[in-house]
Amino acid sequence: MRGSPVHRQAQKDYRWEGVDRLAYKEEGSAPFKDISRQVLIADENLACELRYFEMAAGGYSTLERHEHVHGVMILRGRGHCLVGNEVRAVAERDLVTIPPWTWHQFRAAAGEPLGFLCMVNAKRDKPQLPSEDELAAIYQNPRVAAFLDGRMAELDGA
Template identity: 50%
Template sequence: MDKSKIVRAQGYRWQGVPLREYKTEGSHFHAITRQSLLGEGEDEQAVNFLTRYFELQPGGYSTLEHHQHPHTVVVLRGSGEVILGDRVETIDRHDCIYIAPGTFHQFHASGGEPLGFLCIVDRHRDRPALPSQEELEQLRRDDRIRRRLRI
């Protein structure tokens, strides 16, 4: 039986896909939600990756974290900034971002509208890690990172 499907979108929301909190514990993120679009469904276990949509409200930000798996991000909506290793980069609609293993990253919605992006990760991956005090001190040495850093 063919288990292929289409998940229809309307206004940056996908039908039949629950809108969830980004994470449920901690205060190192703000005003962010996610929808798991493909790869988590009962009939999608053969997919080796997950496709998720994250949306940050203006002023929102994701967790500053790193992990050993790579992942990709495609901006669909809005603009913002990303801390990517030892730099801060401006991001805009249709930009594609590769996050290499072990790279600290944090997304910020700095424009007047939500920042929405697809994030594609391996199905089997390690858990994100927060920075140690020493790593935070090192990141804070850069003025531009220190001004954007939220933890």
């Protein structure tokens, strides 16, 4: 039979039978902290890929953008996400859509891991990192700057 296995049983700690826990990206390729990925479904008969990302407490993904859309469902924990110029608190079962060419990043809260499913096109472009000028423009929004600098308490009004 071609394609993905029909069934992969869930294991403890947000792991699945026969699914490797992989590095998020190559070290030094882009800024990120304490995050891993698992490719849950990558079947040649589908036009999409389903992945699970998990970051340790205080971890974060890379600030980047792509040509493709992302569909995200938070499965575990709490944190914040940046989509464009908006920062939102996220928690279990929340859904996030990231439009094409939109800057985005996820950050786990200080006290717990953040895990989410992410669906993307099976054939997709590589991520783009912001240039110095683009990053300076992104930092003009004080709420976004607080998010990018990891000043989460400011985002929650604490």
